[in-house]
Amino acid sequence: MNLEANSAKKKWSKTKKIVVTLGFLIVAAGVLVYLNFNKLVSAALNQSFQSSLMSEVYDLKFENLRVNPIQGTIAVYNVSFEPKENSEYPYLNSFIRLHTKSLTLENVDISLLLESHELALDKISINTPEIELDVNGSNPILFPFKPTKASEDAGKKRSLDAYFLHEFELVDASFHVINSVKNRDFTIENFSISLRDLLINQDEGQDVISLKNIYISLAKFTGNLTEGPLKHAKFMDFRLMFDSVNVLKNLDTLIFQFRDMQAGIDSLDVHTKDSLFHLQMDVFKLGYLDQSILLKGLSFKPNKTNAEVQKNYSFQQANFSGTVASLSILGINFDSLMYEDKIFIDEVLLDSVATGIYKDNTKPKDLSQFPEYLGQTIAKIETPLWIKSLKVTNVELTNEEKRPDGTTAIVTISKGTAEVKNITNLAPNGELELSARAYLAGTVETILTLKFSYAKPQFSFTGSLSPFDLPQLNPIIQAYSPAKITKGTVDNISFSGLAANTTASGTLKFLYHGLEVDLQLKDQAKWKSSLVTFGANTALISQNPISENSPERTVRFTAERDMNKGFVNLVIKSILNGMKETMIMSKENRKEFNQLKKETRKEAKREAKKENETN
Known part of the structure; x- marks a missing residue:
């Protein structure tokens, strides 16, 4: 029985050897075919590229x-795509270089590639x-449009007549x-x-x-700008999406159309060229179909400090700084x-706005500068503009x-809201409110x-102040005058007026009681030139x-109007002059008031007479 078992075992070993030998030969033949096939595909890819016009400019x-x-998949390793040193296409003004460890082509029509050296595939x-x-x-023009005479004679053609790529x-x-035209240098990560x-x-x-669509993203962008107002810029997490894009590009025209676009940026950080200012933004979002931008x-x-x-x-010159929540x-x-x-x-909406303004009045005024009113400033904007509403x-x-x-004088305004309507340069006879x-x-x-008014340099104004204790205004009054209110209560302030290019006029009602003012008149010249002139050597009406x-x-x-200052200064002067006129009347106002008193007395007598007759 042992002899029979050994004999059977020996026969099986011979069979196994034959099978292994055949398998090895088949695998070896397959490897040789595969390697040769890879060489054929590699040669076909090279020939496909060399037959294109792009090979005249790039390697x-x-x-x-x-x-x-x-599967029809081709994996290419250690790929480099670089411009040649010399080119016969002088209109090319920009170049691209690419190096990658791997490049994958999916669903390639390999038979077409081998037979005709044409690359047809679904995904790169x-x-x-x-x-x-x-x-x-x-x-920027990176690729040639048509062959030179020498390239055409050599059988070169345009890079692509028509090409479709699924993904x-x-x-x-x-x-x-590197942008040599604008001297800019950008680095992008991920x-x-x-x-x-x-x-x-x-x-x-x-x-x-x-x-059909394109989506672009990057993790970090940093850029240095030699020319222009900016010096350095960086941001994080940039996103950009286009849907249904159509592009027409030739030597001097680029037409870009799309159905929808969305964009976003986080952590924007920009420094101006003079290093004076620093702009930051946490979030930026843009939606084309939504017709919106959010910051x-x-x-x-x-x-630097304001003094610097x-x-x-x-x-x-006023220095501005501030923050906006949204x-x-x-x-x-x-x-x-x-x-x-x-x-x-x-509509434009701003929320939680904190603004600081600093001005050094020890410097002389620039007498050549004449600030315009808002109507004329907007009317002079060359780009057609219409913003229906701006709310802050x-x-x-x-x-x-x-x-x-x-x-130093400091004035604060808090808990403010504002709305501006009809911001436009398309309605010359209209008004900005x-x-x-x-x-x-x-x-x-x-x-x-x-x-x-958009038609001429003027504006109308109306306003009111709610009841308050007058000493609460001391920070503002002392910022512009040597006066100090020690006592008094405002019952009502209301006013209206019309400001022309050089002057303003109107009416003001200032109701108050218990007024006491400390006039610090150590410097008469300073007193006379101040904005708030409540009066000197004259009894105030309390x-x-x-x-x-x-x-x-x-x-x-x-x-x-101080012609070297804007509309805000003129409104403040108008209100303060109206308050002064109330406490220390000019001849004209006194005359009108005396007439009013006479009419009031007459009316009081008539009322008293009617009451007596009734009794």
């Missing part, structure tokens, strides 16, 4: 290639490449852009592109491109903006001024409405009306 190299003929995937783009023209993915690329259904047609002298966490602040910034100016722009007509250079917006809520404003004597409500010195509620039987004093006021 394509790769070290290894693997083919899965069943490039993972973690290194890309450099050198831009040397305002309209393209570039993942986590490092991107370096740059990714995903696009679907790309169709390219090349006609004589132009490219026609369409795609959150905005801040605009100087990198002021060293850059020879004349009085800015929403709604109802934007993007088509008018992109294709017609017109700005049409339904939760405003905090701090105005700080260094006075000629070196001391500004309505605002805020608290002066944190306690005095103030309401103000201004209407600016209340209005003087008694229960006396009429209220409603006065007319005039104010001369």
Whole structure:
């Protein structure tokens, strides 16, 4: 039995050897065929590229290639795509370089590639490449449009007559852009592109491109700008999506159309070229179909102190800084903006605005500067503009001024709201309306409405201040005058007026009682030149009306405009001049008031006579 078992075992071993030998031969033959097939595909890819016009400008190299003929997948390794040193196409002004460890082509028609050297496939995937783009023209041209005579004789043709790609993915690329035209240098980290259904047609002298959608993202962007107002910029998490894109591009024209676009940026950080200012933004979102833009966490602040910034100016110049919690722009007509250079917006909303203004009044005024009213400033904007409404809520404003004597005056406005309607340069006979409500010195509620003419330099204004204790206004009064209110209560302040280019006039009602003013008249010249001149060496009227039987004093006021200052200064002067006229009447106002008193007495006598007759 053992002999039989050993004999059977020996027979099986021979069979096994034959099978193993045949298997080895088959595998070896398969490997040889596979390697040869890879070489054939590699040669076909090279020949496909060399037969294109692009090979006249760029070199394509790769070290290894693997083919899965069943799935139609080609994996290419250690790929480089670089411009040649010399080119016969002088109109090319920009170049691209690409290096990647792997590039995958999916669903390739391998038989077509081998037979005709034409590359037809569904998807291209490039993972973690290194890309450099050198831009040397305002309209970058990277690839030739048509062959030179020598290229045409050699059988070269345009890069593509027509080409369709179902899907393209570039993942986590490092991107370096050098713009020689504008002297800019950008570095991008983790740059990714995903696009679907790309169709390219090349006609004589132009490219026609369409795609279903494209999504672009990057983790971090940093850029240095030699020219222009900005010096350095960086942001994080950029997102950009286009849907249904059509592009027409030739030597001097680029037409870009799409159905929808969405964009977003986080953590924007920009420094101006002079290093004076620093702009930051937490969130930016744009929606084309939504017709909206949203910005959150905005801040605009100087990198230096106000005193250091002021060293850059020879004349009085206001420094601005501030933060905005959110800015929403709604109802934007993007088509008018992109294709017609017109700005049409339904509504702009700003919330939680904190603004600081600093001015050094020890410097001389620039007498050559004449600020215009808002109507004329907007009317002069060249781009057609129409913003239906602008609303601002939760405003905090701090105005700080260094006075000629070196001391500092600070005025605060809090809990402010404002709405501006009809911001446009398309209605020359219309008006811009500004309505605002805020608290002066944190306690005095103030309401103000201004209407600016677009046709001529003038505006009307109306407003009121709610009841308050007059000493609460001391921070504002002492900022502009040597006066101090020690006692008194305001029952009502209401006013209206019309401001022309050089003067303003109107009426004001200032009702108050228990007024006591400390006039610090150590410097008469300073007193006479101050904005608030409550009177000197003249008895102030301590209340209005003087008694229960006396009429209220409603006065007319005039104010001369400081032509080197804007409309806000003129409104303040008008109100303060009206208050002064109430307490120390001019001849004209006194005459009108005396006439009013006579009429009031006559009316009182008539009423008393009627009452006696009735009794």
